[in-house]
Amino acid sequence: MINKIIYKVFFKDCRENNLGLWQCPGFLFLMMGFINIASMLGVYVIVREYNVPELVVFSVSAVSVIIFSIGSSAINGFQQIAKANKMKSEFVSIASHQLKAPLSGMRWATDILLRDKNKCLSDKQAEYLKDIQENTSRMIRLINDLLDVSRIESGKMDIGLQTVDLSGILKTVIKELSSFALANNAELVVSVDKDLGSVKTDSIRIKMVMQNFIDNAIKYIGSENGIIKISLKNKGDEVVFTVEDNGSGIPEKDQKKIFDKFFRSGNIAKKQTIGTGLGLYIAKAAVESSNGSIGFESKEKKGSIFWFRLPARNS
Amino acid sequence: MDNKKKILVVEDEATLQKALNDVLVQEGYNVLSALDGMLGLDLALKEKPDLILLDVILPKMDGFEVLKKLRENDSQIPIIILTNLSDISDIQKALDLGATTYLVKADFHLDDVLKKIKETLSKN
Numbered sequence: 127m128i129n130k131i132i133y134k135v136f137f138k139d140c141r142e143n144n145l146g147l148w149q150c151p152g153f154l155f156l157m158m159g160f161i162n163i164a165s166m167l168g169v170y171v172i173v174r175e176y177n178v179p180e181l182v183v184f185s186v187s188a189v190s191v192i193i194f195s196i197g198s199s200a201i202n203g204f205q206q207i208a209k210a211n212k213m214k215s216e217f218v219s220i221a222s223h224q225l226k227a228p229l230s231g232m233r234w235a236t237d238i239l240l241r242d243k244n245k246c247l248s249d250k251q252a253e254y255l256k257d258i259q260e261n262t263s264r265m266i267r268l269i270n271d272l273l274d275v276s277r278i279e280s281g282k283m284d285i286g287l288q289t290v291d292l293s294g295i296l297k298t299v300i301k302e303l304s305s306f307a308l309a310n311n312a313e314l315v316v317s318v319d320k321d322l323g324s325v326k327t328d329s330i331r332i333k334m335v336m337q338n339f340i341d342n343a344i345k346y347i348g349s350e351n352g353i354i355k356i357s358l359k360n361k362g363d364e365v366v367f368t369v370e371d372n373g374s375g376i377p378e379k380d381q382k383k384i385f386d387k388f389f390r391s392g393n394i395a396k397k398q399t400i401g402t403g404l405g406l407y408i409a410k411a412a413v414e415s416s417n418g419s420i421g422f423e424s425k426e427k428k429g430s431i432f433w434f435r436l437p438a439r440n441s
Numbered sequence: 442m443d444n445k446k447k448i449l450v451v452e453d454e455a456t457l458q459k460a461l462n463d464v465l466v467q468e469g470y471n472v473l474s475a476l477d478g479m480l481g482l483d484l485a486l487k488e489k490p491d492l493i494l495l496d497v498i499l500p501k502m503d504g505f506e507v508l509k510k511l512r513e514n515d516s517q518i519p520i521i522i523l524t525n526l527s528d529i530s531d532i533q534k535a536l537d538l539g540a541t542t543y544l545v546k547a548d549f550h551l552d553d554v555l556k557k558i559k560e561t562l563s564k565n
């Protein structure tokens with residue numbers, strides 16, 4: 127237990143960043159602490175035993191030099207960790223942009239082949255082209271998610287706050303997901319308050335959040351007759367969006383990790399391989415940077431309810 | 442008399458250039474293409490298209506520069522920025538320089554791009 131804590135506090139980051147013991151800031155600070163205490167005691171003993179001022183000056187300077195060199199080594203270690211992190215997010219960002227170009231090409235080329243005006247395809251051909259399109263879309267979504275993660279981590283997830291039409295966005299999202307729901311025997315029941323007040327957020331990001339809530343509810347339905355209740359309600363100075371399902375739910379022990387990056391719960395990860403565990407991590411960042419809050423309740427095998435709240439101004 | 446609307450496509454990626462070209466011709470537009478920013482700027486000034494689709498990362502002169510030069514030249518042609526840069530700062534920069542709208546290529550299907558083009562043309 128104590129071993130584990132010591133490891134976590136002093137060594138974990140260094141192990142993850144491939145730093146040796148004598149470059150590891152956590153370890154070096156620990157050593158510095160010990161040396162400090164030992165040298166204090168040493169000086170005390172020297173003064174008491176010998177009473178030679180020169181000896182005191184000498185030993186204090188020697189200790190200072192040691193502490194100074196350990197300190198600069200620690201700073202060096204910090205710099206290396208920072209550099210590694212920066213390189214990682216730069217890599218993600220460059221790779222993502224370079225991947226987006228060919229993927230746009232694939233999307234548009236298949237768009238052309240599937241246009242009404244080019245109806246020269248057999249049903250089978252059209253079907254396979256649609257498969258290519260769907261797979262392309264999945265890759266594009268993954269890249270967008272990775273880009274968002276690197277933005278969140280480098281603190282650059284600025285989002286543009288504008289007045290958005292949440293019910294209009296919800297309508298589009300439901301239209302886009304209706305065939306996915308049908309294919310999974312899930313019924314979508316939607317209720318939207320007439321007057322939602324005016325809400326400020328980023329329309330593209332909030333659309334992704336709504337999409338992911340509903341997509342999750344459908345994906346993790348786990349039963350034959352799923353019912354998914356979706357609602358947008360005006361609660362005075364807030365708008366509340368909820369998605370409630372009667373699906374597989376989330377085991378109690380996994381609940382506190384649900385918003386973690388790349389986390390997927392064990393009960394569904396085996397059954398449903400599609401998904402990277404980024405949706406909710408990004409959703410949390412997006413909702414919180416719009417000054418809102420996000421959360422859920424869930425019971426294994428019974429179902430879950432996910433919600434977010436955004437501040438609203440009533441006209 | 443030829444009263445077809447004229448659209449200039451400035452895009453260096455061959456597949457995208459071709460796809461945009463085909464779809465716009467199918468829809469009955471007159472299409473001009475440029476594979477780099479310099480040529481794009483030239484064509485824009487000479488041919489006075491009704492609308493420009495402009496990529497940002499381009500050889501010879503980048504899209505922001507082309508946009509800036511065109512607006513400095515007092516040209517009011519609607520310009521749709523079509524790029525894969527999706528940082529808020531890039532979007533803001535394009536709009537500040539006078540772009541009419543901004544589309545992220547990978548996030549849009551061709552039909553959505555077409556819809557935006559029609560919308561923009563009908564407003565001007």
Ligand SMILES: Nc1ncnc2c1ncn2[C@@H]1O[C@H](COP(=O)(O)OP(=O)(O)OP(=O)(O)O)[C@@H](O)[C@H]1O
Binds near residue numbers: 338343394400429
């Ligand atoms: N409605 C739900 N019912 C049961 N489990 C859920 C539900 N919503 C989320 N979860 C759990 O939370 C995890 C994280 O969800 P999240 O949306 O972040 O990732 P994902 O759906 O696995 O992948 P993606 O990045 O494609 O969205 C899921 O893997 C699942 O274990």
Ligand SMILES: [Mg+2]
Binds near residue numbers: 401
């Ligand atoms: Mg998800």
